Amino acid sequence: MNNIFDKIREQIISVTKEAFLACEKKGTLPKIELPDMAVEVPRERGFGDFSTNVAMQVSKQAKLPPRKTAEALYPEFNFEGTYIEKIEIAGPGFINFYLKRDWLYDALQLIQQKREKYGEVDVGKGVKVNVEFVSANPTGPLHMGNARGGALGDCIASVLKKAGYDVTREFYINDAGNQIERFGMSLEARYLQHFMGEDKVEFPEDGYHGEDIIEHVKSYIDQYGDILLSKTSEERQQALVDYALPINIQRIRETLSSYGIEYDVWFSEKSLHDSGAVKETIDFLKENGYTVEKDGAIWLNGEKLGLDKDEVLVRNNGVPTYMAADIAYHRNKFITRGFDWAIDLWGADHHGHVGRMKAAMKPFGIDSDKLHVVLFQLVRLYRNGEIARMSKRTGKAISLGDLLEEVGRDAARFIFNMKTSGSHLDFDLDLAVKQSNENPVFYVQYAHARICSILRKLAEEGVVPPSVDQVDLTLLKENEEIELMRKLAEYPEEITLSAKTLEPSRLTRYVMEVASSFHSFYNACRVRGEEEKLMMARLILVDSTRIVIKNVLELISISAPEKM
Template sequence: MANRVSDAQTTLRELLTAAAQGAMEKGLLPQAELPAFTIEIPADSSHGDFAANLAMVSARAFKLAPRKIAEILCGELNLNGTFFDRWEIAGPGFINFFLNQSWFGSVVEAVVQEGADYGRSEFGGGKKVMVEFVSANPTGPMHIGNARGGAMGDCLASVLDWAGYDVTKEFYINDAGNQIEKFALSLDVRYQQIYKGEDAVPLPEDAYQGADIKVHAQNFADLYGDKFLDATQQERRKALVDYALPINIANLKTDLAKYRIEYDVWFKESVLHEEGQVQKIVDILTERGLTYEKEGAIWYKSSEYGSEKDDVLVRANGIPTYFAADIAYHYNKFAVRGFDRVINIWGADHHGHVARLKGAMDAVGLDGSKLDVVLMQMVRLMRDGEPVKVSKRSGKSITLVSLLDEVPIDAARFIFNLREANSHLDFDLDLAVEQSSQNPVYYVQYAHARICSILKKLAQEGFSPQEDADFGLLTAPEEIELIRHIARLPGDIVEAAKAYDPARITRYSLDLATLFHKFYNACKVKGDDERLTTARLTLCDAVRTVLENVLSMLKIDAPESM
């Protein structure tokens, strides 16, 4: 897989290391161990395509001024046969390097050759990674926070896949515990109200208030009538949950599929209880001397592993806590299914649980550092410049489905991925449906459609992209800038994977679209010189390929016309 930026950096590292060793052998520099140094891309390309700080960081080792070291190193550099034209020493001792035209041509060639695979790498080495995201309680419809988490989690999984990891996407179904008990209570009350009236059976304030609960209860009543009114509370609630829960889970799958999210695994919490995996965690912690009994409950000494206080594992009534199940679930991820790394995407309100869970992994004999949690900040919906007031408690929140009924899926997935997870996000409903360059996804898609139009038009005139085009003719500043950005894609994907930041790729596509529009306005694709026309047309096709690859990574359509 081509990564011309990485190739150039590797070459520079080898050149500088050889120059330093040569200088030491000649006595120009004292014998010393070469310190670690960086080769970076300057923010301003006028300062070079790459900058090395070797002279700066080796001042202590060589006992010389950085600029003097830089002069000695540059005197030993041999750029013949490389992609580099020249070097210059800047400031107190930075060494800047400038690429030659052949490197820029090789970038376009790489895109043409690799096509739909351009941008992929083997950085991850095939390591098994799980991304668990959304995992909304199956007691009701998904809300706007799940819309952001869904887009982020799905795109992060794609980024990791492109970076060379073996990725599994998982949804954890919380089908046990307190929320299911509350679900059962809410259904029970609504069912009884159908026959007895709301005054006779009031709905508790902490019950689920949504209209979906009423719908389930009514549909259940339509099927079974008042058959369960005289049943025991336990029988009635079990029947209601057994009816409603599978419907909710099926709806979750349908709604997420509409959002273009397909999971590899749907994992049920109930399985952990049925197979004794929760009890196994209690046993492991007990064997390791990390539990004790207090007031009839079994406690875990979590304060020894980073928590502020100890936690209950099993209540006095014998029912395990959600935390016990959560430890069992993550033990299953690592110890049973063998994932090398696990990434959870959670709402920022779960920040207090992160250290607790990582500590618990250490406590059961695993490595908590292999569990990473991406905390996602809240979303604020905006309309006409004002926040849209929603209330999840009263059941009047905007659901994922209602959002997608109003906003195109492409726009939703793109906009929810515009900012890092730790940034608050204002989602402008008006902007999301606008068909103009102000809408970021429209802007990127339009660049792709424009290129398709150019290719189609010039094909009618006998021109087509050519792998062996003379890319040495692409010397205009706008062409160089565009190619330089194309070259960054493989590295940007790796950096996005390392930082768990798919928003980096969304922003990459916006920058690429901007640079293409800038090139298109400055450089006439078809001109009098047929060789230049072919080179520019091939560059256009390379940009189209990169845009298509990035949009497909984000599961966003790349239209050929708009």
């Protein structure tokens, strides 16, 4: 058993079903087709530990008002062998379940038994999932969109792993196509400007204006001098790209690594062109009538795929588009490599591409539901209450590297994971570095450090957490203790929900709640100096809290300091 909530849900559903059957037998209710029963934790403590609205859902079938339906069920409940202590009918027809405290003590046992594995569930059942994120153009440094996508994608991958999926983290390197061409033209222009003067060489209008381009050229010249002046433009660009691209990719890799992200696969777009996979993909579409030709270009047939318009796959100069490569790439994910599920993280500005990509999977017999695109809204940086603009082109952009230097990995990852992907994110740079209660990162880390301090003090006195079997957990009955245990018991459920919604932000909020419950406990109860049996029980509680906080922080790749 991994999740106490599952067990309780099963018990509640089971006793409720039996109550319905008993009513049917007695004739107090007609035969009822039960819907999927929702068992939820009610908002208010006064409404019990769990509740269900099933009586209201079936009131039409029961031919009784919601409340009367619940009342008919009431006498037929049998709680034997369950955690349930009593039930109440409340409000318009809710059935509220009050549980014996055993479930909380069992939760502590589970935590102590599973330790760092506590929270693992198996909703994924080993399904092979590919999570592709960041996938930035290697033409310059990573920006804030990449930063958010990185934190989100990495956490989604971690959550899915915890939830029992077989996860591959992947970075798609856009090392082919138009962007690279512009990269080469920009490098060439800077190179020529260096020798011939800035006014003599025109910089391409849609080139990359960043300082990093100039730096690449400078260090190239330091090593190789003017040898490219005598070459053709094509050779020159090629040489400069061959020089600068690997450097950029390496930097991206290093920045992401210091951001706490390690990929399983770095997938090159160029390799799809070189291997002929792109051509094969286009040929397949052509042969099966999914393309049309017009104006000398090959288009994806939008009408046939249910899209509003056609999409260019091969330009009239014979060069395939990004779209063509992307179709080949996803075909590779599903067919060549056999992933059951692919999750792509894209900035919201790419949302127009979602429908097209999904539709383009159909000709290959791939269920478009297997591709799930998570769109995240873009980021606005604030400093001194003003927007700090970011643009890859100005050269003054704040890169992910700059951000990590300024606020650190913990704050960056925490803040990027506080909000749901769909909401716009305002990142307050001043707040992120503030070492105060305004900064939520410290709040959670502080809870962890406080616990470690208790454990350290006790260890110095020769007291270490005992085996949970040797402790009388029923001594834990203060409100603050109950609340804390309740929070800890929720963790596997939080993992399940985060995986289902692909919203790891709920874990960030969850760990703040755990910290909050702990701090309240800390102020109300003592561990050290209490009578030994109580001290041991609280030691288990505190240690379990430490385990949960550490597990969550580790999952979102944030440090859990033992001292602060």
